[in-house]
Amino acid sequence: xxxxxxxxxxxxxxxxxxxxxxxxxxxxxxxxxxxxxxxxxxxxxxxxxxxxxxxxxxxxxxxxxx
Amino acid sequence: xxxxxxxxxxxxxxxxxxxxxxxxxxxxxxxxxxxxxxxxxxxxxxxxxxxxxxxxxxxxxxxxxxxxxxxxxxxxxxxxxxxxxxxxxxxxxxxxxxxxxxxxxxxxxxxxxxxxxxxxxxxxxxxxxxxxxxxxxxxxxxxxxxxxxxxxxxxxxxxxxxxxxxxxxxxxxxxxxxxxxxxxxxxxxxxxxxxxxxxxxxxxxxxxxxxxxxxxxxxxxxxxxxxxxxxxxxxxxxxxxxxxxxxxxxxxxxxxxxxxxxxxxxxxxxxxxxxxxxxxxxx
Numbered sequence: 001x002x003x004x005x006x007x008x009x010x011x012x013x014x015x016x017x018x019x020x021x022x023x024x025x026x027x028x029x030x031x032x033x034x035x036x037x038x039x040x041x042x043x044x045x046x047x048x049x050x051x052x053x054x055x056x057x058x059x060x061x062x063x064x065x066x
Numbered sequence: 067x068x069x070x071x072x073x074x075x076x077x078x079x080x081x082x083x084x085x086x087x088x089x090x091x092x093x094x095x096x097x098x099x100x101x102x103x104x105x106x107x108x109x110x111x112x113x114x115x116x117x118x119x120x121x122x123x124x125x126x127x128x129x130x131x132x133x134x135x136x137x138x139x140x141x142x143x144x145x146x147x148x149x150x151x152x153x154x155x156x157x158x159x160x161x162x163x164x165x166x167x168x169x170x171x172x173x174x175x176x177x178x179x180x181x182x183x184x185x186x187x188x189x190x191x192x193x194x195x196x197x198x199x200x201x202x203x204x205x206x207x208x209x210x211x212x213x214x215x216x217x218x219x220x221x222x223x224x225x226x227x228x229x230x231x232x233x234x235x236x237x238x239x240x241x242x243x244x245x246x247x248x249x250x251x252x253x254x255x256x257x258x259x260x261x262x263x264x265x266x267x268x269x270x271x272x273x274x275x276x277x278x279x280x281x282x283x284x285x286x287x288x289x290x291x292x293x294x295x296x297x298x299x300x301x302x303x304x305x306x307x308x309x310x311x312x313x314x315x316x317x318x319x320x321x322x323x324x325x326x327x328x329x330x331x332x333x334x335x336x337x338x339x340x341x342x343x344x345x346x347x348x349x
Contacts, residue, residue, distance in 0.1 A: 010068065013081070017088030017276075022289040051069065052250040053292070055092030056082055060069035 004064040005046050011035040020050035020059055029059075035057035075099040084129055088288025090247030090273035091194050095130045097250060097271070098163065101258040113260070118161045121150040122174060126201045127167035127194035127273070130345045131243060134165075144174025145256065147182045150189050158331035160189070161261060168195040168209040172228050176208075179230075183237035183266050187330035190260045190269040193230055196275035204278030215282045231270040235323040240265035242322045246272040248295035249319045252302075265329045272299065272317075 018036030029040035029050060032037065036059060052061040067073060068081070076099070085091050105113035123130035123146035131138040141149040146164045154162045171193050182189060197215060199205040206216030207285035210229045231242040231273060241263040245253030253271055274280065274291035283348055285291055300308065302320030317344040 008069075013068065015087035015326075017288045019088060019288055019292060023292070049250075053093055053095070053248070055085065055089055055247075055288075056087075057068045057072045057076075057092065057096065060072075062069065062243070 005061045006064050008060055008062045010058050013056050013057050019053050076133050086277040088276045093247045094271050097254040100254045120163050121146050122165045123170035125167040130165040147178040162189050166193055169199050169207040172208045172230050180237035182218050183234045183239035185330040186240050186265045186327050189314040193270045195270055196273040198275050198279040200275045200278050231322050234268040239268050240325045240327050241267035241321045243269045246295040246299045247260045248292045252319050287302050
């Protein structure tokens with residue numbers, strides 16, 4: 001993995017299916033009023049499995065700007 | 067703005083897409099984009115995205131051709147492979163990718179499927195197989211398992227389902243594989259291999275339709291349906307290490323057939339050469 005990355009969410013594209021929440025290996029995500037969000041106290045390891053399985057492209061990893 | 071990948075390969079102004087919450091189609095469409103990205107980035111392949119054509123038929127799956135930002139054509143029901151055949155014959159240098167569904171591909175377009183496979187024409191077909199006709203409201207399809215319910219099978223489906231990959235293999239396809247919405251990494255790799263293969267490739271990808279198939283058959287929502295894929299569809303390395311007993315009720319995620327046979331447009335080019343040589347000689 002090159003450089004530092006961050007998790008980005010776009011709740012306006014989220015349909016609240018809960019796939020990312022269910023298959024996150026660190027249980028770092030939750031749904032709030034049918035929209036995904038990162039838990040306040042999370043252990044996200046930036047594995048990208050949420051991005052890979054999000055059918056709506058509402059969550060993804062992005063390179064941090066230098 | 068969405069991720070770089072989505073921005074690069076999808077028509078952003080058409081997103082978010084029309085598919086229901088939890089529909090597996092969005093996952094599979096992304097797998098196709100990732101496979102193409104890998105081939106573009108691979109210095110040994112150096113795929114030119116301008117040479118990629120995406121063809122679809124009708125149904126939920128077939129909306130994908132409208133979302134993917136390539137030269138694309140959204141054709142009539144069942145005829146995606148027929149249109150794709152025409153494109154490939156006219157321009158064999160193009161990478162023609164057909165995105166289709168279980169009904170579009172194996173019912174309405176079943177005849178096109180078997181003959182394209184028989185000819186071994188260099189198309190890559192990716193089926194978004196969700197076991198149901200979703201767009202029209204949940205009628206049973208050729209892949210609906212026996213006994214399952216659909217709006218047209220209120221007492222249970224008495225048909226035996228097609229295994230689309232095996233059907234294509236039986237008809238002569240030289241690369242067939244099975245993937246799933248859950249198994250993203252494996253499925254992407256199978257799609258990549260399918261595009262690279264010189265001949266007819268079909269990757270049957272099990273999608274999930276929580277709205278019609280899942281709800282009608284009490285299979286839970288998208289999470290439960292993907293969990294079923296996780297538990298019952300087994301990637302090749304693990305599958306082949308299992309005993310016959312352990313394999314009972316499990317489905318392979320991986321390549322089913324991979325053989326070599328002359329590709330149709332290459333054979334056709336040779337035929338033209340032969341005919342022209344004959345004509346020159348005045349035969």
